[in-house]
Amino acid sequence: MHQRYVARFGDTVVSVAKNHNITVEELIKANRLMQPYILRPGMELLIPPRREQTNFFPYEVKSGDTLYSIAQRYKVKPEIIALANGIDLNQYIYPKQILLIPKEGVRVYVTKDGDTIDDVAKMLNTTINKLLLDNKKIYLLEEQLIMHREK
Numbered sequence: 519m520h521q522r523y524v525a526r527f528g529d530t531v532v533s534v535a536k537n538h539n540i541t542v543e544e545l546i547k548a549n550r551l552m553q554p555y556i557l558r559p560g561m562e563l564l565i566p567p568r569r570e571q572t573n574f575f576p577y578e579v580k581s582g583d584t585l586y587s588i589a590q591r592y593k594v595k596p597e598i599i600a601l602a603n604g605i606d607l608n609q610y611i612y613p614k615q616i617l618l619i620p621k622e623g624v625r626v627y628v629t630k631d632g633d634t635i636d637d638v639a640k641m642l643n644t645t646i647n648k649l650l651l652d653n654k655k656i657y658l659l660e661e662q663l664i665m666h667r668e669k
Contacts, residue, residue, distance in 0.1 A: 525561040536604035574618035629662045642666040
């Protein structure tokens with residue numbers, strides 16, 4: 519069953535999709551959005567059912583939370599939380615907002631310009647084959663989030 523969501527100022531199809539653990543394509547299809555994909559505050563969107571997410575868990579923001587306090591609580595870099603949720607590092611987060619946080623045992627790397635798959639595998643202390651199993655697609659574009667699930 520589809521959930522309803524009312525767009526807020528600053529929402530994009532990317533941020534809404536990430537915050538609801540769906541793909542941009544699923545969001546566009548469910549709402550029959552046409553290019554350019556611009557969301558206006560107050561626009562009502564249908565959110566398809568969430569996909570199973572094994573590397574992240576949902577966290578509901580509480581009053582007084584910041585990306586930095588949440589990151590410290592879960593021992594993860596605030597940059598990782600921001601990137602995983604399609605938000606800017608200094609963007610305001612609001613109570614009841616759902617953020618995806620890497621689960622314990624999930625190592626995360628944010629690619630830099632010039633990284634190779636071998637570099638990323640070494641940074642995450644794993645093999646290329648395991649990286650390919652843990653990630654649907656690896657483009658090695660700058661700021662791609664690449665994960666490795668430790669046993």
